Amino acid sequence: MIEPGDVLFNLEGEKAIQEIESIDAGVLRIPTDAPAEGDTVLVGQVIGWLCAEDETPPAEFPAVDPDTTAATDGGPPAPSAEPAPVASVATPSARRPASSPRARRIASELGIDWTTLAGTGRGNRIRESDVRAAAAGSGSAASTPSSPGNVRGTIAHRMLTASRETAPVTLTTTADAQALASLRKQFQATAGNDPAPGYNEILLKLTAIVLQGHPQIRSTWTESGIAVPADTAAIDISLA
DSSP: OBOTTOEEEEEEOSSOEEEEEOSSOBEEEOOTTSOOTTOBOOTTOOOOEEEOTTOOOOSSOOOOOHHHHSOOTTSOOOOEEEEOGGGGTTSGGGOOOOBOHHHHHHHHHHTOOGGGSOOOSGGGOBOHHHHHHHHHHHTGGGOSOBOOOHHHHHHHHHHHHHHHHSOOOOOOOOOOOHHHHHHHHHHHHHOTTSOOOOHHHHHHHHHHHHHHHOGGGGOEEETTEEEOOOOOSOOOOOOO
């Protein structure tokens, strides 16, 4: 059975790969003549049916007008569908444990095999917290570099090439720091005889929180893929 939130397939366009999730529960029925992995699909094209257990899907797919949905000559190619393994849900023994898309993404970043985890969510669904708990317990944050998708790999390679062959450009921006200043005043008011943390210390703490929640920010591009460094106990500020 497919549950709401389960990933049905990956849709790859010119700029990104998008996970298409189910918005309802049911049995996924994919005909033998449905688009295969890597095939180009038209906008609005039907690739399968989400049916009730005793429901029979239509014998034929509805026709799609290629004049209004296909990519125009010289334009970007139409996205292609990459059916995920959920197509085999008809065999209960072959089902993977239920998990959220975010949990699978974090597991990929941290090098965790989420299919071996015991979920704490509803119906034993694996959540992001389960993945992070497994990573903290196993110390596996410094895992083997993960292989990026086609789009991310191309972007990373081009950015790396540009950083080597072109002059860097420094960009600046402004931000409203009234809340930050108010927070520091609160620390000063409650510090008593102890020194209150300054802006540098506050920013370091905020940065550490962000890095814990988004470890991919610390990743680096290598020839083997995207590598996330092991957790460290320090954040350095360098002055030039």
